[in-house]
Amino acid sequence: MRIGMPLNYSGGFKETVDDLATYEKAGLDIVYVPEAYSFDAVSQMGFIAAKTERLEIASGILQIYTRTPTLTAMTAAGLDFVSDGRFTLGIGASGPQVIEGFHGVPYHAPLGRTREIVDICRQVWRREKVEHSGKHYNIPLPAEQGTGLGKPLKLINHPVRERIPILIAAIGPKNVEMVAEIAEGWEPIFFLPERAGDVWGEPLAAGKAKRDASLPPLDVVAQAPLAIGEGLEDLVDFVRPMVALYVGGMGAKGKNFYNNLARRYGYEAEAEEIQNLYLDGKKDEAAAAVPRDLLEKISLIGTESHVKERLAAMKEAGVTTLNVTPFAQDAPGRAKLIEQVKTLAQDV
Numbered sequence: 001m002r003i004g005m006p007l008n009y010s011g012g013f014k015e016t017v018d019d020l021a022t023y024e025k026a027g028l029d030i031v032y033v034p035e036a037y038s039f040d041a042v043s044q045m046g047f048i049a050a051k052t053e054r055l056e057i058a059s060g061i062l063q064i065y066t067r068t069p070t071l072t073a074m075t076a077a078g079l080d081f082v083s084d085g086r087f088t089l090g091i092g093a094s095g096p097q098v099i100e101g102f103h104g105v106p107y108h109a110p111l112g113r114t115r116e117i118v119d120i121c122r123q124v125w126r127r128e129k130v131e132h133s134g135k136h137y138n139i140p141l142p143a144e145q146g147t148g149l150g151k152p153l154k155l156i157n158h159p160v161r162e163r164i165p166i167l168i169a170a171i172g173p174k175n176v177e178m179v180a181e182i183a184e185g186w187e188p189i190f191f192l193p194e195r196a197g198d199v200w201g202e203p204l205a206a207g208k209a210k211r212d213a214s215l216p217p218l219d220v221v222a223q224a225p226l227a228i229g230e231g232l233e234d235l236v237d238f239v240r241p242m243v244a245l246y247v248g249g250m251g252a253k254g255k256n257f258y259n260n261l262a263r264r265y266g267y268e269a270e271a272e273e274i275q276n277l278y279l280d281g282k283k284d285e286a287a288a289a290v291p292r293d294l295l296e297k298i299s300l301i302g303t304e305s306h307v308k309e310r311l312a313a314m315k316e317a318g319v320t321t322l323n324v325t326p327f328a329q330d331a332p333g334r335a336k337l338i339e340q341v342k343t344l345a346q347d348v
Contacts, residue, residue, distance in 0.1 A: 001321060002322070003342050004221065005323065005325065006325060007032065013044060017048055019335075020048065020051060020055060023055075024052060026338040026339040030055065030056035032058045033059055034061070036094075042059075045079050049083035049086070058087070058088035058167060059089060060169075062075075062091050063098070065093070065107065066103055069137055073123075073125060077124065077160075080161060085161055088164070091166065092168060095107070117137075118166055120132050120139065122163065124154075165185060167184065167186070169187045170186060170188065173202070177206045181208070181210045181211050186218055186220055188200070189223060191298060192294070193314045196317040220318045224310075225327060226324040226341055228304055228337060229304075232327075233301065239298075243287075243295065244283065245283075249283075253275065253279070259271050267291055301327070308344045311341070311348045312348040315345075
């Protein structure tokens with residue numbers, strides 16, 4: 001298993017980057033840079049590329065609606081260039097609250113758009129003259145939709161790689177099936193290994209059955225908070241507000257993908273209660289309603305033997321990259337946790 005770490009999009013970025021060299025020495029393999037409605041991820045990833053040597057860098061995630069497909073491809077090629085081939089393009093649909101509420105763009109046809117974006121990106125990286133006629137994107141723009149002066153163009157620069165890895169965040173069955181078919185990596189959220197097969201087994205199998213033989217085995221990236229030691233079990237409570245935010249507040253009734261996931265995991269009544277409380281403005285009560293059982297199963301928090309058991313469960317469920325959030329007060333403490341989980345992951 002590779003060990004990754006997400007950066008916090010709400011603050012402390014420069015301080016975290018200053019510590020990345022320490023984490024790199026401890027065994028960190030890849031860092032994920034988010035882009036919600038925060039500072040853009042691209043400028044930050046370029047900064048990280050200049051400050052590190054071995055560490056892989058991934059967008060986690062760039063939203064598919066906020067850039068043209070060719071700009072996404074250009075950006076990925078540029079980041080791969082400045083990092084000497086260490087970049088992974090993570091993309092995802094986000095949700096209508098962010099896309100329509102912050103960007104003012106209609107949240108429409110996420111699956112179809114994602115598939116077309118992947119195709120266009122790979123054309124750009126191969127330095128082909130980009131020609132795409134799809135349901136959602138037409139390149140060059142047809143004459144009747146513009147000036148008529150557009151013509152097929154290819155990327156001026158020579159990319160470091162003509163196949164930059166693409167990681168797609170997805171949790172819905174149809175989206176997961178598409179990811180398993182066309183992408184190098186898949187990033188679900190709140191990965192519960194004991195239920196992963198029941199929730200995603202069929203769409204993963206259906207997608208892999210159509211997967212191009214030139215693609216590598218699917219990289220499964222699972223996120224988990226991390227703390228190793230005696231008497232740390234209650235640290236799972238720090239995860240409550242985030243789970244409540246997603247399950248309760250990331251979408252309206254019937255339009256919340258994360259609430260649907262909690263229900264598919266078997267927490268139907270709890271998901272309903274969390275959402276009702278959160279949408280009523282009772283955020284603390286919503287956090288308190290998150291089942292401890294769920295928190296424990298999506299976390300790597302506890303004794304060394306317990307964490308090793310959870311790692312074995314994740315490996316059994318197909319996880320190949322662990323994206324961990326180390327719970328420690330300082331950089332040396334976080335580096336120690338990264339080193340510990342790296343060693344434990346190698347042993348399972």
